[in-house]
Amino acid sequence: MSSFDDVQNRFGAADQGSLRRTNLALVLGRLRDQGPRSRARLATELGITRSGVSSLVGELVERGLVRTGVVERGAVGRPGTSVRLDGRSVCGIGAEINVHHVATMAMDLSGNVVAEHRLTLDGNRHEASEVVDRLVELVSRTEDDVAAHGAAPVGLTVGVAGLVDSTRDMLTLGPNLEWREVPVGAMIRDRLQPDYPVVIDNEGNLAAIAETLPGDPGRRDILVIFGEVGLGGGIVADGRLLRGRQGYAGEFGHMIVDPQGRRCGCGRIGCWETVAGLRALLDAAADTDDAVRDPALGLQARLAELNRRADLGDTRTLAALDQVGGWIGVGAAMLTNALNPAAIVLSGYFAEVGHHMRGSIEARLEAGVLAPHAGGTVVELSTLGFTAAVRGGATLALESVFADPTRVERLVPVAQGESR
Amino acid sequence: MSSFDDVQNRFGAADQGSLRRTNLALVLGRLRDQGPRSRARLATELGITRSGVSSLVGELVERGLVRTGVVERGAVGRPGTSVRLDGRSVCGIGAEINVHHVATMAMDLSGNVVAEHRLTLDGNRHEASEVVDRLVELVSRTEDDVAAHGAAPVGLTVGVAGLVDSTRDMLTLGPNLEWREVPVGAMIRDRLQPDYPVVIDNEGNLAAIAETLPGDPGRRDILVIFGEVGLGGGIVADGRLLRGRQGYAGEFGHMIVDPQGRRCGCGRIGCWETVAGLRALLDAAADTDDAVRDPALGLQARLAELNRRADLGDTRTLAALDQVGGWIGVGAAMLTNALNPAAIVLSGYFAEVGHHMRGSIEARLEAGVLAPHAGGTVVELSTLGFTAAVRGGATLALESVFADPTRVERLVPVAQGESR
DNA sequence: ACATCTTTGTAAGATAACTTTGCAAAGTTT
DNA sequence: AAACTTTGCAAAGTTATCTTACAAAGATGT
Incomplete structure (x- = not known):
């Protein structure tokens, strides 16, 4: 239920589309927070009807975000088929720049760590461009691991040890790195040319996100x-x-x-x-x-x-x-x-x-x-x-999907005029 | 746009009803934050169609929350009729219990102060029941003023100088009042028997709410x-x-x-x-x-x-x-x-x-x-x-209406089967 | 003075999402 | 084997928005 960046209802009016998005996010979030469960159970827990949940789950399946799993038999009645997150579709990537190391982590939708890389630095001062080069190398390798996992990256969050101005996409001051006014985000985008968003953040903030266990x-x-x-x-x-x-x-x-x-x-x-x-x-x-x-x-x-x-x-x-x-x-x-x-x-x-x-x-x-x-x-x-910071970075990148599942394209596009 | 208590989407799923509520709140909030304006202007600013805004404004008028005002002529084209908040329907009431005084304030939807009462105390220690009696007297007078204004109270927020446990509706500790474990909320409800919610809060918190100027x-x-x-x-x-x-x-x-x-x-x-x-x-x-x-x-x-x-x-x-x-x-x-x-x-x-x-x-x-x-x-x-604390209390009480305008009953109930 | 243009506000129909209702499927219980 | 419970889906109904169309009200231009 937690959302660090309210993509939902940021401003602007609510329409049928945002209604659908909200409910898709609700189902997806429930599956993350509470684990796999049947459509019927989702329906009673979330206060949606069974048909409604069927429709929502159907769309989430089409988007590759969930899949149906084992049959769960209850005490009596027809057994339900459990629905759970599908980790094979998307991954969030977290990265970290620190005095002692640069590091990355990729996490899939179900929270599994798909890749983890770390490069220890000597602790002395280095130019930002040099350190960023090293990090980008690690991110590239992480991208390869994500691809090998069959997934696509949905975002990269880079935690930096210092003051990060979120409005200017800039490291204002890194006292221990001894950096000042470094456009870390732009530098990474220039080198990596990614087709997903890259944002920078303070490493302590990312560590905090990592500790906010979903659903607790x-x-x-x-x-x-x-x-x-x-x-x-x-x-x-x-x-x-x-x-x-x-x-x-x-x-x-x-x-x-x-x-x-x-x-x-x-x-x-x-x-x-x-x-x-x-x-x-x-x-x-x-x-x-x-x-x-x-x-x-x-x-x-x-x-x-x-x-x-x-x-x-x-x-x-x-x-x-x-x-x-x-x-x-x-x-x-x-x-x-x-x-x-x-x-x-x-x-x-x-x-x-x-x-x-x-x-x-x-x-x-x-x-x-x-x-x-x-x-x-x-x-x-x-x-x-x-690993708190890289984990938090990956979590934050994934959060965009949990907040708005329609960001992930359908595998089978809807034919014209066809109903969902 | 600010909302201190997210009544909206607290949990549970979104349906057509919550969609409508969200948009009613959006229009009402815009009128509060940005002042009176025509339906057409609301439409372009909020990203809703003009017919949509017409429908929303119509419902808000029925609920007595807004009214149409003067004709605003633009440079060219048909002039619009401005829509603005109607202060005559509802009021929020704020109250404060402090070492030096008890006080109340009533504020209508447009932010006008409808009533203000204050009783100076001698600064010595008094029993909670005694002080609450004095406060309830002030609140009663405030209720009368609100009624004379033609409005109905939608809530009372009582700021207390001390630690207020919001989960237990209890003043845990008031070091300067020298009170401990006092159920201030329940005491007021017992004496006042109000048909609106009464909540207690810390006076510093209420002062903070008062400073959050809407729309800034x-x-x-x-x-x-x-x-x-x-x-x-x-x-x-x-x-x-x-x-x-x-x-x-x-x-x-x-x-x-x-x-x-x-x-x-x-x-x-x-x-x-x-x-x-x-x-x-x-x-x-x-x-x-x-x-x-x-x-x-x-x-x-x-x-x-x-x-x-x-x-x-x-x-x-x-x-x-x-x-x-x-x-x-x-x-x-x-x-x-x-x-x-x-x-x-x-x-x-x-x-x-x-x-x-x-x-x-x-x-x-x-x-x-x-x-x-x-x-x-x-x-x-x-x-x-x-006056910051009482003002914040009144603001918070009003916030429930801004967050969910359907809490205020229609003046003319919808006939059965009739469309909105 | 009159037609034209711009903007406003509303109404009717189209679209989309949810709910309701009904039902077949797949089990357990009697 | 019949009755009961529960699941999942489909068709119809409801509702809220958007689309489209149009009348109203004023400014502008000839």
């Missing part, structure tokens, strides 16, 4: 904190991603929480990411010559080592996790007072080491929120790790 | 900071009020911004309202025996006196305003990083004295936001003052 009402109001080199995230309110006026929403990392603290890469002092970002954790947990600080090892391995130490009870490591967790809690409490989310989801590097921080986060959250029991907000760890 | 695209993403004894507010994202999981969103006043600061009424230390609330301003601006600290004088008069001193260049007053403005800016910057609003609207007591704070607020905002030029966020002063 407990995930309609969430706050996602995405930790990487920087600290970003996204806000999902009432099932919709909050972008703000220009698309800059979710820049949690630069909220100033420690005015007497350290200087941030952005030039300010005491930004949240200086005390709760990855660097803060490593600084507190290890000396400069420690292996976990060695970029050559790869992020995953370094975090695994930290985890190992924490599990063994190493006091310095545990104290570092505790300290960073406390700062996470301080910021989370402020945002919880403002937003009252159902859950705060910790993603990115927190997915790896967050379970050691949970206690200190929850303590500070509880202490810093006016509403009793932190307003019912619970702290959850993402299971997506560093 | 620059007000679709705003952050409203509502200063009273406490500090609250609301977030409007994409034209919709953000409530959060339980309705606790917008409790900005208890974000901890000064951990080494003073104890707050809620028991914590350094809440935003301890440094930017009304009390903080008065503490900084005047000694305890100063007239501006005398509750007997009334808030309005005390703020006017502060204004007078500031205008005369009194250094202590100006310094106090500067200091509080700085703290407002600190919190506003954090929220702006998270939400990227188009505007931060200062309401409540800020409407009176905010123009003296503007400089310090904007300086801190600019300094504390990652996005260049504070992400385009501008600081604006509300012109509504202490």
